[in-house]
Amino acid sequence: MIPAAFEYHRPRDIGGALAILTEHGEDARVLAGGHSLIPMMKLRMAEVPHLIDLADIAALRGITVEGGRVTIGAMTTQHELIASAALHDAVPLLREAALQIADPQVRYMGTIGGNVANGDPGNDMPGVMQCLDATYTLECPEGTREVRARGFYEAAYMTGRDDAEILTRISLKATRGGYAYEKQKRKIGDYATAACAVLIEAENGRVSSAAVSMTNLSDVPVFSDAAANALLGTACDRDAVKAAVAAALAEIDPTEDNRGPVKFKMHVAGIIIARAIERAWSRA
Amino acid sequence: MTKHILKMTVNGETHEVLAEPRELLVYVLREKMGMKGAHVGCDTSHCGACTVEIDGKSVKSCTMFAVQAQGANITTIEGLGSPDGLHVLQQSFKEHHGLQCGYCTPGMITRAHRLLQENPNPTEAEVRFGISGNICRCTGYQNIVKAILSAAAEINAAKEAAQ
Numbered sequence: 001m002i003p004a005a006f007e008y009h010r011p012r013d014i015g016g017a018l019a020i021l022t023e024h025g026e027d028a029r030v031l032a033g034g035h036s037l038i039p040m041m042k043l044r045m046a047e048v049p050h051l052i053d054l055a056d057i058a059a060l061r062g063i064t065v066e067g068g069r070v071t072i073g074a075m076t077t078q079h080e081l082i083a084s085a086a087l088h089d090a091v092p093l094l095r096e097a098a099l100q101i102a103d104p105q106v107r108y109m110g111t112i113g114g115n116v117a118n119g120d121p122g123n124d125m126p127g128v129m130q131c132l133d134a135t136y137t138l139e140c141p142e143g144t145r146e147v148r149a150r151g152f153y154e155a156a157y158m159t160g161r162d163d164a165e166i167l168t169r170i171s172l173k174a175t176r177g178g179y180a181y182e183k184q185k186r187k188i189g190d191y192a193t194a195a196c197a198v199l200i201e202a203e204n205g206r207v208s209s210a211a212v213s214m215t216n217l218s219d220v221p222v223f224s225d226a227a228a229n230a231l232l233g234t235a236c237d238r239d240a241v242k243a244a245v246a247a248a249l250a251e252i253d254p255t256e257d258n259r260g261p262v263k264f265k266m267h268v269a270g271i272i273i274a275r276a277i278e279r280a281w282s283r284a
Numbered sequence: 285m286t287k288h289i290l291k292m293t294v295n296g297e298t299h300e301v302l303a304e305p306r307e308l309l310v311y312v313l314r315e316k317m318g319m320k321g322a323h324v325g326c327d328t329s330h331c332g333a334c335t336v337e338i339d340g341k342s343v344k345s346c347t348m349f350a351v352q353a354q355g356a357n358i359t360t361i362e363g364l365g366s367p368d369g370l371h372v373l374q375q376s377f378k379e380h381h382g383l384q385c386g387y388c389t390p391g392m393i394t395r396a397h398r399l400l401q402e403n404p405n406p407t408e409a410e411v412r413f414g415i416s417g418n419i420c421r422c423t424g425y426q427n428i429v430k431a432i433l434s435a436a437a438e439i440n441a442a443k444e445a446a447q
Contacts, residue, residue, distance in 0.1 A: 007305065105335060
């Protein structure tokens with residue numbers, strides 16, 4: 001499959017990329033790892049007259065962990081993210097989730113920025129970033145702003161990013177306590193039938209803080225305050241988990257597709273959410 | 285659309301080709317450079333038959349524009365061994381019956397090669413996870429996994445003997 005013809009740009013810095021983006025408006029798209037965009041271009045479902053490759057922009061790369069704050073450049077690949085010992089020490093949830101994305105070849109190319117910015121409900125990192133309460137930095141020629149992952153996703157492929165903006169980095173706090181990313185998929189490389197990220201901190205045998213979010217169970221990732229609240233103050237016993245699962249299921253809206261009918265997805269989601277909570281608690 | 289003069293090192297040799305931005309790397313390797321080892325299988329980033337190594341990464345060359353590989357160092361199956369001098373992995377695939385139709389084999393072997401660079405002594409589970417981006421419809425994978433584990437042991441034994 002050959003995509004429609006396009007002009008290829010390879011700017012050396014963010015300013016250059018933003019200038020091309022501004023000049024061509026809707027006719028331009030940025031290219032990160034390309035493992036979502038290039039297949040769409042090959043299928044001619046995405047038409048991109050001007051493709052702006054971000055590969056040479058050094059400022060978009062790298063992971064820093066300092067004083068409990070973590071910053072990840074948007075062009076950091078899933079492979080680099082998995083390989084970072086410092087990041088694993090600070091936020092172990094990220095490696096656990098990244099290892100469940102696609103396959104090795106895709107992880108060498110696929111980037112964290114592309115994964116969170118694309119707005120594909122099947123992508124894993126948006127839900128993970130909501131669980132972590134991460135912040136995205138968006139840059140445009142007029143300046144820079146920060147948006148919380150929890151407020152970024154509007155609908156499938158619709159996000160709070162304006163066409164003139166580039167998502168340049170992700171910031172989050174190091175986590176404490178237990179974590180889990182549980183994902184049910186038909187085969188390696190598939191998107192989730194249901195997936196769930198959980199963080200739990202424990203104090204004196206009770207849940208002192210919790211966060212629960214879900215992937216590919218609505219047209220956006222779903223962060224569930226209600227599920228977290230159902231766990232708070234409990235010993236994360238069977239009844240608490242059951243209540244949290246019920247609360248989480250009440251907030252999702254899966255659709256029927258080749259991964260199964262709605263009833264099946266609700267069933268799978270219930271099991272996956274419970275497993276994620278139980279595993280996070282076992283590590284808390 | 286503006287064509288680009290692309291310069292890249294493939295299997296140790298410098299190649300220069302003229303290509304449109306929309307030309308995918310696998311087609312440039314096969315049709316402009318004459319290296320037909322990387323196969324187009326699914327053409328949708330799933331099967332891994334087009335896997336090549338680019339700057340130390342295993343990449344599905346059907347999902348990368350050749351222009352993205354400007355200046356890159358690429359290794360294809362042609363760079364690993366030849367019919368007269370098989371690479372250890374190729375010899376091992378042959379001995380363990382790690383291929384039947386052979387269509388997935390160049391991708392399997394280039395991927396296995398990178399896997400062993402990063403993890404010279406993998407467990408069976410690590411081999412299976414490491415080649416999970418490569419699909420084979422003939423072998424059922426058992427003999428591919430055996431071939432890779434055996435090649436790893438052979439490479440490690442040769443390294444020890446050399447020390």
